[in-house]
Amino acid sequence: MNSLLFPGLRCSLALMTCLCFSAGLATAAPATHVIQVSLDGLGGYYLQFFVTNAPAQFPNFVRLTQESAHTFNARCDYDISETVPNHASIFTGRPVMQPAGQPNTTHHGYNNNFPGSGDTFHLSGNANVKYKSSFFDVAHDYGLSTALYTGKTRLGICDRSYDVTNGALDRVAEAGDNGRDKIDFASIADVSGVNISNEVNTLIQNLTNAAPRRYSFIHIAEPDLTGHSFGWRSANWSNAVRNVDTQLGRILDVINANPTLSNNTALIVSADHGGGGVVANGHTESYHVTNYTIPFFLCAPGVPGGSDIYSLFYNRGNPGTNRTDYNSPLQPIRNGDGGNLALSLLGLPPIPGSYMVPAMITPGAPLFIARSAGRLAVFWVDASGDNILEAAEAFPANANQWQPVTGGIATNDTTRVFTITNAAEISTRYFRLRKSGP
Numbered sequence: 001m002n003s004l005l006f007p008g009l010r011c012s013l014a015l016m017t018c019l020c021f022s023a024g025l026a027t028a029a030p031a032t033h034v035i036q037v038s039l040d041g042l043g044g045y046y047l048q049f050f051v052t053n054a055p056a057q058f059p060n061f062v063r064l065t066q067e068s069a070h071t072f073n074a075r076c077d078y079d080i081s082e083t084v085p086n087h088a089s090i091f092t093g094r095p096v097m098q099p100a101g102q103p104n105t106t107h108h109g110y111n112n113n114f115p116g117s118g119d120t121f122h123l124s125g126n127a128n129v130k131y132k133s134s135f136f137d138v139a140h141d142y143g144l145s146t147a148l149y150t151g152k153t154r155l156g157i158c159d160r161s162y163d164v165t166n167g168a169l170d171r172v173a174e175a176g177d178n179g180r181d182k183i184d185f186a187s188i189a190d191v192s193g194v195n196i197s198n199e200v201n202t203l204i205q206n207l208t209n210a211a212p213r214r215y216s217f218i219h220i221a222e223p224d225l226t227g228h229s230f231g232w233r234s235a236n237w238s239n240a241v242r243n244v245d246t247q248l249g250r251i252l253d254v255i256n257a258n259p260t261l262s263n264n265t266a267l268i269v270s271a272d273h274g275g276g277g278v279v280a281n282g283h284t285e286s287y288h289v290t291n292y293t294i295p296f297f298l299c300a301p302g303v304p305g306g307s308d309i310y311s312l313f314y315n316r317g318n319p320g321t322n323r324t325d326y327n328s329p330l331q332p333i334r335n336g337d338g339g340n341l342a343l344s345l346l347g348l349p350p351i352p353g354s355y356m357v358p359a360m361i362t363p364g365a366p367l368f369i370a371r372s373a374g375r376l377a378v379f380w381v382d383a384s385g386d387n388i389l390e391a392a393e394a395f396p397a398n399a400n401q402w403q404p405v406t407g408g409i410a411t412n413d414t415t416r417v418f419t420i421t422n423a424a425e426i427s428t429r430y431f432r433l434r435k436s437g438p
Helices: 044-053 059-067 083-092 135-141 153-160 193-207 224-230 235-257 335-345
Strands: 002-007 017-021 033-039 069-075 146-150 185-188 215-220 265-270 293-299 367-372 375-381 387-392 409-412 415-420 428-435
Touching (some): 033 235, 033 335, 044 059, 044 069, 044 293, 059 235, 059 293, 083 153, 083 335, 135 146, 135 215, 146 153, 146 193, 153 185, 185 193, 193 215, 193 235, 224 235, 235 265, 293 335, 375 387, 387 415
Parallel strands (some): 033 215, 146 185
Antiparallel strands (some): 017 367, 069 293, 265 293, 387 428, 409 415
């Protein structure tokens, strides 16, 4: 999408002025498969230090920085920096708690890091939302095969919430009835230390098939477990990250080796939270910068390697060291963005009811603006008429705040023109073009 800010419309111009904004960015092409990796407790500050100061010891994280769009400065949930609530956010694209001033249907509401044996995100979370859809709902209802691998049995709630008993009825009739069980294969176990290689073995066994599952999500419990035992700044912790680095290399290698996956797969790597903030071996204080700062990597067809991931999205911005809440006009990349990002790369719609919807800048028709004698004209060349003009009064916090311009658009051969007759009535407005269709 192209977006354009045109401030200062109150000033008058004697001559007509044209401005053009064009996104000259190579952006993601459709992927056939997605592998999403959640590395428990991997703090962005520490990982950036390792990659910068000891690159030879972390070769696959270095490789990711070269082959992906990335940041070491993404965010976990604003209110809670714990594993299970953040994975509920990753699955649903919703905040844990209700953001101030926002509807009581915004959040998933599951804030228990030690789920009961019968808990689900639906029954035990926000009672105002009876069913919290996940990325697995969307992928599975559209007929894609899915798999979940977790390194903590506590995360069995992620499988249980979307199994044959608790999953919703299929919402996509045209794809056939794919059933209520949204996860075709699930491996739920407590896996720590060097044994994480066995968990990755299970994933790799599927990835080496001629027909790998289309959407795979793997949670690796390290380096969180070692952080709790020895501290996030300990030598043991850095060794745990080196072990994770090795496993990432194995995943990258099998993607490249399988012709079905090579050049067709999106790999998303992030974390649920950081650690070592107020206490060296903890992370529950969500207000501390090392607890809420996490890395985020996107390696996908068409995504430029070595680029800043914030440059890919028009509704995301680097927060610096700030702990940005959900009411900020420009959101940071969060772990909860991963699901909707994966779905968009697969050419699928966002998770129903989700709040975190990162919107990629995509190449398209450039927008021009002209003004003269108090009139403002927004125009673009669109022979096929497959672009929709949208406007916002202020930079939107999410994609849902853009509104289509439904009237006042004239066509002159291949050019579409939207005219505001009294530009002095508005001081600032944003415009963008969006491709019509899904």
